[in-house]
Amino acid sequence: MVTVVSSIAWDVAAEVTDPEIPMLSIADLGILRGVKTLDDGKTEVSITPTYSGCPAVMAIEMSVSAALAKAGFDPIIKRVLSPAWTTDWITPRGREKLLAAGIAPPAKASNSIHALFGETQVNCPQCGSHETERVSEFGSTACKALYRCQSCAEPFDYFKCI
Amino acid sequence: MDASLHFDCLVRLADDHMILGHRLSEWCGHAPILEEDLALPNIALDLLGQARILYDHAGKIEGKGRNEDQLAYLRLERDYRNLLLCERPIGDFGHTVLRQFYFASFMGLYWSECQNSNDQILREVAAKAIKECAYHIRHTGEWVIRLGDGTDESHQRMQNAVADLAPYVGEMFHMDETSQQGAIAGLIPDVSKLAATWHAQVAPVLAEATLETIEVKPILGGRSGQHGEEMGFLLTDLQFMQRTFPNMTW
Numbered sequence: 001m002v003t004v005v006s007s008i009a010w011d012v013a014a015e016v017t018d019p020e021i022p023m024l025s026i027a028d029l030g031i032l033r034g035v036k037t038l039d040d041g042k043t044e045v046s047i048t049p050t051y052s053g054c055p056a057v058m059a060i061e062m063s064v065s066a067a068l069a070k071a072g073f074d075p076i077i078k079r080v081l082s083p084a085w086t087t088d089w090i091t092p093r094g095r096e097k098l099l100a101a102g103i104a105p106p107a108k109a110s111n112s113i114h115a116l117f118g119e120t121q122v123n124c125p126q127c128g129s130h131e132t133e134r135v136s137e138f139g140s141t142a143c144k145a146l147y148r149c150q151s152c153a154e155p156f157d158y159f160k161c162i
Numbered sequence: 163m164d165a166s167l168h169f170d171c172l173v174r175l176a177d178d179h180m181i182l183g184h185r186l187s188e189w190c191g192h193a194p195i196l197e198e199d200l201a202l203p204n205i206a207l208d209l210l211g212q213a214r215i216l217y218d219h220a221g222k223i224e225g226k227g228r229n230e231d232q233l234a235y236l237r238l239e240r241d242y243r244n245l246l247l248c249e250r251p252i253g254d255f256g257h258t259v260l261r262q263f264y265f266a267s268f269m270g271l272y273w274s275e276c277q278n279s280n281d282q283i284l285r286e287v288a289a290k291a292i293k294e295c296a297y298h299i300r301h302t303g304e305w306v307i308r309l310g311d312g313t314d315e316s317h318q319r320m321q322n323a324v325a326d327l328a329p330y331v332g333e334m335f336h337m338d339e340t341s342q343q344g345a346i347a348g349l350i351p352d353v354s355k356l357a358a359t360w361h362a363q364v365a366p367v368l369a370e371a372t373l374e375t376i377e378v379k380p381i382l383g384g385r386s387g388q389h390g391e392e393m394g395f396l397l398t399d400l401q402f403m404q405r406t407f408p409n410m411t412w
Contacts (some may be wrong), residue, residue, distance in 0.1 A: 051380050052290050053211025081215070081286035084293065136197035137301045138204040146197065 009043045012034040012071045020056045020141045023101045026064070030089025033080055046131065048085045050162075053143040074102040081098045087161050098159055099125050106161040122158050124149035134158075163165035163347045168281075169224045170243070173233065174385060177244035180234055182265060183209035184400055185252055189411040194255050201301060205262065208294040212287055219283045220307065235404035239397055240387035247330035249384070249393050256316065257323040259305040264327065266298035267363050268334045268356065275351030286347070303367050310371025324373050332380020335360070340385070 013035055014027035026032045026047070033046040045064055049057045061077045083161035087106035090098070095105040107120040122132050129151035136146040144157040186206035193199040217230035231252060246370055252258050273295060276288035310320040335357040337345070345352040383389065403410060 049211070051208060051211065052215065052294060053207030053209070055207065060204070081283075082289055083288040084176070084286075118270035136200060137297065137333075139202070142204050142207055146200075160297075162297075 028094030104158040106159045127152040165260040172220035174243040177210040179213035181244040182248040246384040259302045260323040263302035269358045270295040280348040307371045310373045328376040329381040
């Protein structure tokens with residue numbers, strides 16, 4: 001049941017940003033899955049990791065706890081794995097922020113693992129060119145790959161579709 | 163289900179992932195190119211992330227108060243139940259990518275089957291790991307082809323890797339008492355049934371890489387805690403901090 005109290009708690013939690021992608025809030029990223037008030041008055045926040053070994057998860061959980069405690073809540077963090085996070089959960093606002101920060105947002109609709117094998121077209125976030133090439137499947141963080149634009153020659157991060 | 167059987171099945175799987183993750187981490191700062199210096203530790207992180215959830219879950223099933231750190235760092239060598247394949251030294255880059263390709267191809271099938279497990283946490287780990295595995299298979303498979311069908315030198319090294327790792331393939335599909343009981347209980351897949359599909363997926367990649375497949379009698383032992391001599395060195399490194407500063411946290 002969504003109550004006014006948990007809606008306020010959601011707003012507080014939603015403002016926490018990802019330490020590795022600081023332009024995105026955890027709500028933009030789609031990893032904030034739910035906030036509810038428990039019978040004992042505690043506030044349970046459900047968070048799902050982007051990748052199993054994402055090193056940012058613990059930092060995010062601590063930031064959410066701290067933000068809620070500061071706002072007067074008594075938080076409990078619940079890490080949920082299922083359903084597994086997908087880049088489709090990044091909000092339209094989150095995609096715009098990624099692009100503005102020079103990170104190409106993930107291709108949409110990644111329901112099947114076959115999406116991983118198709119050649120996806122990645123546009124350069126700097127000049128918009130379609131002429132890009134993948135430099136490395138793995139980039140600066142677990143969720144990104146490294147690309148280069150053949151038109152403007154800029155290297156850029158691509159938020160992997162998963 | 164018997165808690166000790168449940169624990170054993172989970173710890174095996176966790177050990178495979180942690181030990182191989184540790185091996186991959188040895189490349190950090192030493193990979194042949196910068197992109198691989200990012201890729202290999204990234205794959206290691208996925209494996210460690212999977213291992214952590216499994217250890218945590220196993221500790222709770224066991225009910226003796228052991229947490230993920232105690233299971234990961236404070237057991238004796240004989241208590242580790244990983245596949246021998248996972249503990250083999252990293253060798254050259256060719257060995258590393260071939261081993262990873264073999265293991266990821268195996269785990270892709272394993273996790274798919276785990277979606278039918280009666281253990282909810284295992285199903286959840288599987289749902290996430292399937293996607294990560296797909297990346298690992300593609301990345302390492304591309305390297306196997308590039309190096310196998312590359313220069314005379316890279317081809318020869320990949321062919322050597324195929325020969326060196328051949329005795330460790332069979333253990334992935336070997337059913338012992340624990341794996342049989344775990345499969346009967348509906349917890350884990352019957353790995354013997356994954357062998358044919360695994361070979362069918364791996365063979366075309368080796369063929370494209372112009373590598374000759376080699377089949378030899380499997381060496382077993384990891385599942386019963388009988389490890390190669392390299393395992394002790396690995397654990398010395400892995401356990402150093404917890405043995406030196408017991409119960410330390412970061």
